[in-house]
Amino acid sequence: MNQFTQLLNDLNSGSTPLEGLVLAACLLSALGITKVLFKGANPAHVKTSVWFGQRFFDGLMFPLLALILTYVSKEIWILSRPEVFLKLAVPALMATVIIRLMARVLSSVFPDSAGIVMLQRFIAFTAWTVSALWVTGFLPTVLQSLESIHLNFGRTRVDLRILVEGLLSSGLVLVLTLWISSTLEREVLAKAVIDLSIRKVTTNVLRALLTFIGLLIALSAVGVDLTALSVLGGGLGVGLGLGLQKLAANYVSGFVLLLERSIRIGDQVRIAGLEGRITDIKTRYTLIQDAGGRETVIPNELMVSDKVENLSRAYSRVLLTVTLAVDYASPVAHTQTVLAAACLKAQRVLKSPEPKVLVASLGADGIDLVIAFWVDEKESAWLAIKSEVNTLVLECLRSEGISISSAPKAFRLVEAPQSPPRLPDNTQKG
Numbered sequence: 001m002n003q004f005t006q007l008l009n010d011l012n013s014g015s016t017p018l019e020g021l022v023l024a025a026c027l028l029s030a031l032g033i034t035k036v037l038f039k040g041a042n043p044a045h046v047k048t049s050v051w052f053g054q055r056f057f058d059g060l061m062f063p064l065l066a067l068i069l070t071y072v073s074k075e076i077w078i079l080s081r082p083e084v085f086l087k088l089a090v091p092a093l094m095a096t097v098i099i100r101l102m103a104r105v106l107s108s109v110f111p112d113s114a115g116i117v118m119l120q121r122f123i124a125f126t127a128w129t130v131s132a133l134w135v136t137g138f139l140p141t142v143l144q145s146l147e148s149i150h151l152n153f154g155r156t157r158v159d160l161r162i163l164v165e166g167l168l169s170s171g172l173v174l175v176l177t178l179w180i181s182s183t184l185e186r187e188v189l190a191k192a193v194i195d196l197s198i199r200k201v202t203t204n205v206l207r208a209l210l211t212f213i214g215l216l217i218a219l220s221a222v223g224v225d226l227t228a229l230s231v232l233g234g235g236l237g238v239g240l241g242l243g244l245q246k247l248a249a250n251y252v253s254g255f256v257l258l259l260e261r262s263i264r265i266g267d268q269v270r271i272a273g274l275e276g277r278i279t280d281i282k283t284r285y286t287l288i289q290d291a292g293g294r295e296t297v298i299p300n301e302l303m304v305s306d307k308v309e310n311l312s313r314a315y316s317r318v319l320l321t322v323t324l325a326v327d328y329a330s331p332v333a334h335t336q337t338v339l340a341a342a343c344l345k346a347q348r349v350l351k352s353p354e355p356k357v358l359v360a361s362l363g364a365d366g367i368d369l370v371i372a373f374w375v376d377e378k379e380s381a382w383l384a385i386k387s388e389v390n391t392l393v394l395e396c397l398r399s400e401g402i403s404i405s406s407a408p409k410a411f412r413l414v415e416a417p418q419s420p421p422r423l424p425d426n427t428q429k430g
Contacts, residue, residue, distance in 0.1 A: 067093040070089050099120075173214035365405045
């Protein structure tokens with residue numbers, strides 16, 4: 001209360017107009033420096049950067065520079081006269097820095113999350129509340145009230161102040177960890193590591209390591225005994241050994257996949273009857289997108305223990321086939337020649353190796369032919385190229401007058417075997 005009364009008395013002093021001019025000079029200087037840095041930054045990254053935003057003063061840079069200049073001016077000012085506006089501006093700018101930092105980092109890391117807006121509002125409310133209590137001098141009273149509320153965990157007695165400070169510091173550390181890891185991934189790993197899988201596993205390990213170290217620092221700062229974590233580590237080990245075997249196996253398999261690079265993001269694979277392209281490798285599962293655009297979640301343990309065909313491994317060309325049955329009256333050699341020529345008319349069919357038309361089998365209803373052709377799996381959509389080849393083949397057959405079997409092998413019904421014919425019985429009993 002004495003600090004609040006002193007603040008009211010200082011507002012009536014005659015030095016406040018000059019102090020206001022100093023504060024305005026600090027804000028304008030910070031604004032000018034921020035604008036110069038904004039113009040010199042990379043336009044491709046400036047809008048998504050934590051330091052800047054859509055406008056040059058929307059990011060973290062402006063309030064941080066204003067806080068530094070204001071704090072320096074405050075320390076110089078109090079050498080000769082009492083401060084008022086500068087003392088009010090420092091907590092306000094500090095709250096703005098925390099709000100901008102949290103908001104920009106969370107928005108860049110979780111751009112499509114619906115709960116980020118509510119979290120940002122909670123952070124802003126908490127920061128401005130603490131700032132107001134600090135300025136008015138009620139913050140020590142509130143902290144003493146929190147210390148008087150105790151919670152007992154067995155023989156350990158913890159007051160509410162430690163829990164609140166631990167929660168706030170842990171949240172700040174997590175946000176800083178996300179910011180540092182995303183910055184390193186974008187600015188360092190993206191340029192130094194070309195392979196996407198290695199970059200992914202490096203980012204995951206770096207983020208986990210930074211988060212662990214940050215949490216230890218935050219817990220130690222609020223007075224939590226870190227030796228108690230050994231009990232938690234032992235319990236976690238027992239849990240992993242008993243009830244979390246599958247989960248632990250999936251996480252370990254995820255890091256093995258990313259480190260060994262047996263399969264990589266973008267590869268075309270076939271596993272357990274599913275064929276598609278790997279769109280992402282998470283620490284627990286792998287996402288595979290089939291030709292129809294549907295994504296399937298495959299546990300990483302299955303990717304390690306089961307048979308996986310990597311169609312993109314060291315060779316980007318993929319062999320596709322089209323099967324059809326023609327009538328026995330059709331000239332086989334001529335049919336093979338014209339079908340191969342028709343297949344070459346497709347734009348995305350590779351000219352080398354050339355398409356081949358092979359006689360697969362002699363069916364009961366016609367000659368089964370297989371058209372084999374190569375495509376570049378990195379550039380071709382399989383369904384589209386097969387549709388184009390089928391259309392060209394059908395037009396070729398019609399123009400050449402080659403008839404297709406009415407019952408292709410793929411759709412032919414299997415008839416039940418007939419009993420052997422009975423011989424006429426010429427013997428008669430007399």
